[in-house]
Amino acid sequence: xxxxxPLSEKILARIALLQSMAAxxxxxxxxxxxxxxxxxEVAGISHVDYYIPDCKNSLTQENDRGNLVxxxxxxxxxxxxxxxxxxxxxxxxxxxxxxxxxxxxxxLAVIFEQKAQRELNSNLIAELEQxxxxxxxxxxxxxxxxxxxxxxxxDLIVTADKNGKxxxxxxxxxKIFGVPAEKCIGTSLLDFTHPDDYTKTKEVLYLAxxxxxxxxxxxxxxxxxxxxxxxxxxWAVNFQxxxxxxxxxxxxxxxxxxxxxxxxxxxxxxxxxxQQTQKLESLGILAGGIAHDFNNxxxxxxxxxxxxKEGCTNKDVALHLDKAxxxxxxxxxxxxxxxxxAKGGLPxxxxxxxxPFIEDTIRFVLSGSNVSCSFTVPExxxxxxxxxxxxxxxxxxxxxxxxxxxxxxxNLTITAENIVLGENKHPVLAAGSYVKVSVIDTGDGIxxxxxxxxxxxxxxxKATGHGLGLATCYSILTRHNGSLDVESTPxxxxxxxxxxxxxxxxxxxxxxxxxxxHRGSGLFLVMDDEEVMRDILxxxxxxxxxxxxxxxxxQEAIDFAKKAHSQHKHIKGMIFDLTIPxxxxxxxxxxxxxKFDDSVPVFVSxxxxxxxxxxxPEEYGFTASLDKPFRKTELVALLEKYLK
Amino acid sequence: xxxxxxxxLGFTEEKVPAGTHMCLVFNNEQERIxxxxxYLLLGLQTKERVACFSNNITEKELRDYFSENGISYDExxxxxALMLSGTSEVYFVDGVFxxxxxxxxxxxxxxDSKAMGFPASRVIGEMMSEVxxxxxxxxLLEYESRVTILLREHPITTICQYDANxxxxxxxxxxxxxxxxxxxxxxxxxxxxxxxxxxxxxxxxDP
Numbered sequence: 001x002x003x004x005x006p007l008s009e010k011i012l013a014r015i016a017l018l019q020s021m022a023a024x025x026x027x028x029x030x031x032x033x034x035x036x037x038x039x040x041e042v043a044g045i046s047h048v049d050y051y052i053p054d055c056k057n058s059l060t061q062e063n064d065r066g067n068l069v070x071x072x073x074x075x076x077x078x079x080x081x082x083x084x085x086x087x088x089x090x091x092x093x094x095x096x097x098x099x100x101x102x103x104x105x106x107x108l109a110v111i112f113e114q115k116a117q118r119e120l121n122s123n124l125i126a127e128l129e130q131x132x133x134x135x136x137x138x139x140x141x142x143x144x145x146x147x148x149x150x151x152x153x154x155d156l157i158v159t160a161d162k163n164g165k166x167x168x169x170x171x172x173x174x175k176i177f178g179v180p181a182e183k184c185i186g187t188s189l190l191d192f193t194h195p196d197d198y199t200k201t202k203e204v205l206y207l208a209x210x211x212x213x214x215x216x217x218x219x220x221x222x223x224x225x226x227x228x229x230x231x232x233x234x235w236a237v238n239f240q241x242x243x244x245x246x247x248x249x250x251x252x253x254x255x256x257x258x259x260x261x262x263x264x265x266x267x268x269x270x271x272x273x274x275q276q277t278q279k280l281e282s283l284g285i286l287a288g289g290i291a292h293d294f295n296n297x298x299x300x301x302x303x304x305x306x307x308x309k310e311g312c313t314n315k316d317v318a319l320h321l322d323k324a325x326x327x328x329x330x331x332x333x334x335x336x337x338x339x340x341x342a343k344g345g346l347p348x349x350x351x352x353x354x355x356p357f358i359e360d361t362i363r364f365v366l367s368g369s370n371v372s373c374s375f376t377v378p379e380x381x382x383x384x385x386x387x388x389x390x391x392x393x394x395x396x397x398x399x400x401x402x403x404x405x406x407x408x409x410x411n412l413t414i415t416a417e418n419i420v421l422g423e424n425k426h427p428v429l430a431a432g433s434y435v436k437v438s439v440i441d442t443g444d445g446i447x448x449x450x451x452x453x454x455x456x457x458x459x460x461x462k463a464t465g466h467g468l469g470l471a472t473c474y475s476i477l478t479r480h481n482g483s484l485d486v487e488s489t490p491x492x493x494x495x496x497x498x499x500x501x502x503x504x505x506x507x508x509x510x511x512x513x514x515x516x517x518h519r520g521s522g523l524f525l526v527m528d529d530e531e532v533m534r535d536i537l538x539x540x541x542x543x544x545x546x547x548x549x550x551x552x553x554x555q556e557a558i559d560f561a562k563k564a565h566s567q568h569k570h571i572k573g574m575i576f577d578l579t580i581p582x583x584x585x586x587x588x589x590x591x592x593x594x595k596f597d598d599s600v601p602v603f604v605s606x607x608x609x610x611x612x613x614x615x616x617p618e619e620y621g622f623t624a625s626l627d628k629p630f631r632k633t634e635l636v637a638l639l640e641k642y643l644k
Numbered sequence: 645x646x647x648x649x650x651x652x653l654g655f656t657e658e659k660v661p662a663g664t665h666m667c668l669v670f671n672n673e674q675e676r677i678x679x680x681x682x683y684l685l686l687g688l689q690t691k692e693r694v695a696c697f698s699n700n701i702t703e704k705e706l707r708d709y710f711s712e713n714g715i716s717y718d719e720x721x722x723x724x725a726l727m728l729s730g731t732s733e734v735y736f737v738d739g740v741f742x743x744x745x746x747x748x749x750x751x752x753x754x755x756d757s758k759a760m761g762f763p764a765s766r767v768i769g770e771m772m773s774e775v776x777x778x779x780x781x782x783x784l785l786e787y788e789s790r791v792t793i794l795l796r797e798h799p800i801t802t803i804c805q806y807d808a809n810x811x812x813x814x815x816x817x818x819x820x821x822x823x824x825x826x827x828x829x830x831x832x833x834x835x836x837x838x839x840x841x842x843x844x845x846x847x848x849x850d851p
Binding site for chain 2: 013014031033037
């Protein structure tokens with residue numbers, strides 16, 4: 001062949017076709033194999049090889065034939081993709097094809113770059129897709145975790161729109177609102193809010209909105225539409241505002257604090273009762289002090305009048321002395337009432353039936369009034385252990401109040417029944433059997449705003465009332481392990497319920513007192529800081545035949561007794577005042593006396609008649625107790641019993 | 645050699661003589677499926693008998709496509725105007741690639757088509773790269789070359805589809821040598837690499 005050989009159209013067509021198809025093949029090696037084979041029939045060459053940099057064994061054939069070679073680099077933008085190596089057999093014949101081959105290889109380089117670029121893009125896209133998949137998976141996991149937390153939490157979680165309409169609620173909504181969460185969408189919190197909390201809740205939300213407050217918290221009660229049950233919720237609300245400072249979304253989390261609220265209510269009730277008890281205790285200390293001094297003074301009056309009456313022969317004087325004694329009886333009753341509050345004012349319980357005792361007391365109080373009464377009492381009403389005087393006091397107070405509430409007349413209904421209380425069926429009473437007595441009047445009733453105060457000491461709605469009546473009743477019944485409850489409708493009347501434990505322990509019936517006389521002789525030791533008491537005791541004991549030695553405190557009494565004991569002088573009996581202000585009282589003195597004489601009768605005397613020592617004198621070494629004030633007959637009965 | 649009538653292919657405006665043997669080297673799915681569907685549809689529309697040998701087309705796809713174009717798949721199937729088979733079940737019977745059997749099948753297909761009164765017939769087949777690992781697979785190019793000879797007497801218009809992503813560049817170049825025409829970017833061109841079958845077969849016999 002020679003260099004004048006015309007160019008083969010077929011070869012040029014092949015080069016064109018190779019160029020069009022090269023891009024279709026997937027990789028460099030495949031393209032180069034395709035090209036080398038496609039160009040192998042170009043005139044003037046034996047064959048075509050390729051060489052890929054950094055690719056071992058990429059040279060398709062060994063260049064060992066000693067032929068001339070011409071290399072066409074497939075290079076673009078300084079990147080060499082491959083070399084096409086043409087093995088020439090007739091360079092002149094090949095020469096006219098060189099520009100076509102050169103153009104072709106340039107185009108191939110561009111194709112390789114595009115492929116590389118595509119591959120890179122494809123790798124980047126694959127990487128991005130992988131990241132998107134991973135991120136989506138993470139988001140999905142996160143979303144699932146969030147949904148699980150939101151749905152499984154015991155708190156109510158909601159979102160609402162700018163108008164406060166719910167857009168999301170977790171499952172807790174159904175428990176609290178009684179409506180499935182999906183059906184609550186479009187409703188608002190206020191639709192489930194207790195009427196008493198409606199305005200407050202609305203205000204809190206309005207203020208947050210108006211003042212652009214991002215976070216707020218409040219308590220509100222929600223009503224279950226299904227059951228009517230009320231749930232106390234503590235809300236934490238977060239408002240999201242947009243650029244124009246308008247609410248966009250509201251997020252709310254509410255914690256159920258019903259149990260805590262109920263505990264608080266119980267605690268408040270307990271606190272109230274504690275305060276009541278503390279008030280009564282304070283009053284008791286005051287009352288005890290007054291009663292003590294008052295009883296000492298009355299003891300003197302009582303004694304003097306009693307003694308005067310004994311020696312009186314004038315009928316008119318005797319009548320006046322009787323009236324004086326009756327007046328003192330009333331004063332004694334008042335001090336008794338005060339002493340109910342005194343510390344240790346325990347009831348002296350005896351087992352017995354409340355009826356007809358209560359009926360008699362009521363009829364007596366109502367006699368001559370314009371209030372009628374009716375009784376409904378079952379025959380098998382259980383017996384109770386009660387202090388007749390104290391329960392009588394309760395009935396007196398309740399009936400007097402009822403009578404005053406029905407100033408223009410009315411009817412008082414008394415019902416009684418046996419009841420058995422279960423656990424937690426009464427705010428203060430333990431489970432057990434009780435006798436319930438209800439005193440029902442048709443009076444004015446008690447306004448709701450004061451009904452919680454009526455048992456407070458010194459609380460009274462009456463101009464002349466001292467405010468001790470109902471407080472006394474409450475105190476008495478509490479000390480009987482019972483209760484006093486009230487229900488009242490203003491304008492219709494009130495009902496007071498007395499609950500007393502049914503008798504499980506039988507106490508001996510009250511002993512009948514009979515008029516007694518006593519005659520004695522010998523030495524009698526009296527210890528009292530009140531001169532009046534020393535004096536009247538001396539007069540009474542001397543009138544009974546005793547020689548009386550008076551001392552003003554425990555130490556003096558002990559000194560005298562010790563001296564008498566050492567001189568073998570027999571003391572017939574002793575009467576010690578329990579409390580000596582600023583000195584040794586009876587309680588300390590008896591301890592010393594019993595160290596050297598455990599047989600002499602020693603009586604404790606006090607105005608603190610409700611005290612534990614007075615109720616249980618034997619436990620402290622005394623022989624018996626003598627309540628101040630006392631009549632001579634009571635002293636006689638005591639001496640007759642123990643010194644006969 | 646008798647003169648054959650010109651037929652439309654469906655995916656290009658150009659017409660080719662009936663019995664033309666073409667190869668379509670594709671590298672994307674869209675190109676493959678669109679050329680296949682349009683080729684078959686045009687055949688049916690012109691009352692030809694058509695056959696498709698492909699693992700990558702389903703009855704549903706064909707039914708839906710034909711239905712969209714006013715042709716009942718089931719009707720054409722029942723009157724034997726349409727034949728659909730997987731590549732494997734036609735080319736690799738009993739796991740062997742047998743060019744003689746295939747050529748006979750083609751010849752019989754053409755005879756039957758004429759006997760059934762079809763004015764012409766066409767075939768599209770997608771060759772799978774697994775042929776290279778199938779017993780007899782080394783005779784693929786021999787087969788393709790002999791198809792060109794067969795079609796002179798039995799003018800079945802034929803398209804052979806080859807996936808550039810699954811065959812090597814060297815194989816693709818060999819495939820070009822045994823197809824007189826090729827379809828490049830939807831255009832039918834005379835193949836400059838084509839080697840007349842007698843010459844090609846002779847070279848193969850005596851390299």
